[in-house]
Amino acid sequence: MTDPAALRPLLEEATDRLLATVDALDADAFAQPSALPDWSRGHVVAHLTLNAEGLAAALTGVARDVEVPMYASQIARDAEIDDLAPRPPAELRARLRAATRGLVGALGMVPPESWSAQIRRVPDASATFLAADVPHMRWREVEIHHVDLAAGYARDAWPVEFGIELVDAAADRLTRGTLDTTAPGFTMRATDVDKGWDLGEGPLVSGTVADLGWWLTGRGGEDRLSVSGGPMPTIGKW
DSSP states (O other): OOOHHHHHHHHHHHHHHHHHHHHHSOGGGGGSBOSSTTOBHHHHHHHHHHHHHHHHHHHHHHHTTOOOOSOSOHHHHHHHHHHHTTSOHHHHHHHHHHHHHHHHHHHHHSOGGGTTOEEESSTTOSOEEEGGGHHHHHHHHHHHHHHHTOSSOOGGGSOHHHHHHHHHHHHHHHHHTOSOBSOSOOEEEESSSSOEEEOSSSOEEEEOHHHHHHHHTTSOOGGGOEEESSOOOOBOOO
């Protein structure tokens, strides 16, 4: 298990970049489309805000030895995003900033022996994740959705460490069967770092870790990858 504290500086740097982008958006930009279907930039900011608030609440519960799910329900989570998205830009900016501060505080509250605690996304969910997974999860949320804002930040700006983190996470999901693909197996090779991922016999997909990671989120980008030994696998929704 990676020491959760080791990721905090990288998460905080990513968060600072995100906040700078959101602060630089003019008032009209929040209502304009993001790179995600049917979501405005306001929706992306709202999602990032509520995700931070939910993770902070869950971690605060872990610190107090009380089980607190991230969201009351999937329906409630979706409704809250829709409600928050069209709010005035100043309100969106302030709430996102407060939510990120709250998450940093909650990460600092968790005692070392409690990082193995289980967290539920919604009540009564069978699937759980470890408290120790939260810094990894939030790092992915911040970096991926920062690009989704379509406000000048591109995946090429991702730190190499994040690209590796994202491909590692996607490879794990593919191995566990929680991320769909049309290929029964394939391998990946990064062209900018000395690293590969073997997911079984099949074609070889090559590209930078950022391009591999972007493709593995189901957002496309195959045109910036190369494939040999078979057709390009199709990746399902992240």
